Amino acid sequence: MNHADNPFLGQGLASTTLHPLGLEVEGGDGPWILLKGGGKLFDGISGIGVSNFGHGHPAIADSLHAQMDQNLHTMVYGEFIQDVQRQAAASLQASLPSHLDSVYFVNSGAEAVDVALKLAKRLTGRTKLMGVEGGYHGNTHGALSVSSNETRKAPFRPLLPEVSFLKWNDMADLAHIDANTAAVIVETVQGDAGIRIPNRAWLQALANTCRANGAMFVLDEIQCGMGRTGTTWAFSQFDVVPDILCMGKALGGGMPVGAVATCTHRMSQLAHSPSLGHITTFGGHPLACAGVRGAFKALAQVDMNQVETRCQAWQDALAAHRAVHQVRRLGAFIAVELANVDHVSRAVMSGLKPAQEGKTGVLMFWFLSVPHAFRLAPPLTATDEEMEKGLALVLEALDSVK
Numbered sequence: 001m002n003h004a005d006n007p008f009l010g011q012g013l014a015s016t017t018l019h020p021l022g023l024e025v026e027g028g029d030g031p032w033i034l035l036k037g038g039g040k041l042f043d044g045i046s047g048i049g050v051s052n053f054g055h056g057h058p059a060i061a062d063s064l065h066a067q068m069d070q071n072l073h074t075m076v077y078g079e080f081i082q083d084v085q086r087q088a089a090a091s092l093q094a095s096l097p098s099h100l101d102s103v104y105f106v107n108s109g110a111e112a113v114d115v116a117l118k119l120a121k122r123l124t125g126r127t128k129l130m131g132v133e134g135g136y137h138g139n140t141h142g143a144l145s146v147s148s149n150e151t152r153k154a155p156f157r158p159l160l161p162e163v164s165f166l167k168w169n170d171m172a173d174l175a176h177i178d179a180n181t182a183a184v185i186v187e188t189v190q191g192d193a194g195i196r197i198p199n200r201a202w203l204q205a206l207a208n209t210c211r212a213n214g215a216m217f218v219l220d221e222i223q224c225g226m227g228r229t230g231t232t233w234a235f236s237q238f239d240v241v242p243d244i245l246c247m248g249k250a251l252g253g254g255m256p257v258g259a260v261a262t263c264t265h266r267m268s269q270l271a272h273s274p275s276l277g278h279i280t281t282f283g284g285h286p287l288a289c290a291g292v293r294g295a296f297k298a299l300a301q302v303d304m305n306q307v308e309t310r311c312q313a314w315q316d317a318l319a320a321h322r323a324v325h326q327v328r329r330l331g332a333f334i335a336v337e338l339a340n341v342d343h344v345s346r347a348v349m350s351g352l353k354p355a356q357e358g359k360t361g362v363l364m365f366w367f368l369s370v371p372h373a374f375r376l377a378p379p380l381t382a383t384d385e386e387m388e389k390g391l392a393l394v395l396e397a398l399d400s401v402k
Helices: 058-068 083-094 109-124 141-145 150-156 172-176 200-212 264-271 286-300 304-319 341-356 384-398
Strands: 025-029 032-035 040-043 102-106 128-132 163-166 181-187 216-220 244-247 258-262 326-330 333-337 360-363 373-376
Touching (some): 040 341, 083 102, 083 286, 109 216, 109 258, 163 172, 181 200, 200 216, 304 326, 304 333
Parallel strands (some): 128 181, 181 216
Antiparallel strands (some): 326 333, 333 373
């Protein structure tokens, strides 16, 4: 592609793909992305898990506007205390087990993962880190190091040393966790691997093996948290609790924010030996924290039973379609597996085509690590009528697969 033809590079912007969608956004309303030219898209992926509460939710908008009238950035995080930070932390803590009583707000989920890895090393004095095959934790050097897709890692090596990977759902492989392990990090429900739901006994054994060896059990709920899997946090469905929890994406209601939660004693170790064990200029930004505050107000208004009913209807209809090989789902976290990559590409582009022509389409997207499947993660706030329309648009796109 000629640089001048790329809708990003041609306008002086960074481009992350040779084939960007390039659609021009004018606004958003509930589950809809409104495009210039009159087209609109049902947001079937909620901005890759960010817009769990749709676009323009009044609780989030009101919280943001209230903070904008007060102040924006004042001082690097950890020096000043602001009410909006306390309120955001209180909302988050109220949703978590009592021992996760200290919250560090950062800029993104990937930064939250980096903080968790650093904290685990600081707490244990160990250097060995472990991920799980299929895991995806972000694209900073630290987060990429504990992610398992080697194709995406190879051009950027060397990454962090002393990183190894456990086999998914494999009890015997837990024996590799030992007295040299600082932490094991795992997504409670794997996102980029195609919505892989762990065996409850395996996840519990993983947590117990970590603790038996003095390693930190780190859960990544950046994608699967904030109501996405049918409960505020997915780990509550597996009867496990993390030593350190990483959050992001929908946490800010559309604002860029990540967070780490752990107990106060552990978190206090970042403040000394050395001082500023992790420092971030924009972490805890007042507007981002206002987004968190608003997101929890929005979450409180969601009827999870209705979400389950609507998404079960999606699963049933999708599984019955001739082009679909398999559907995996927990809550509103859905993977639709087709026969091959070409089929997924055809369905995704077919869903977008009407919006490009000024009509109504649907936004779907494939997984980086499972290109023969695509993700669906509709807004939790969509009404019955909106969900029925969204499903009809997805099924229309699947009809294009031959």
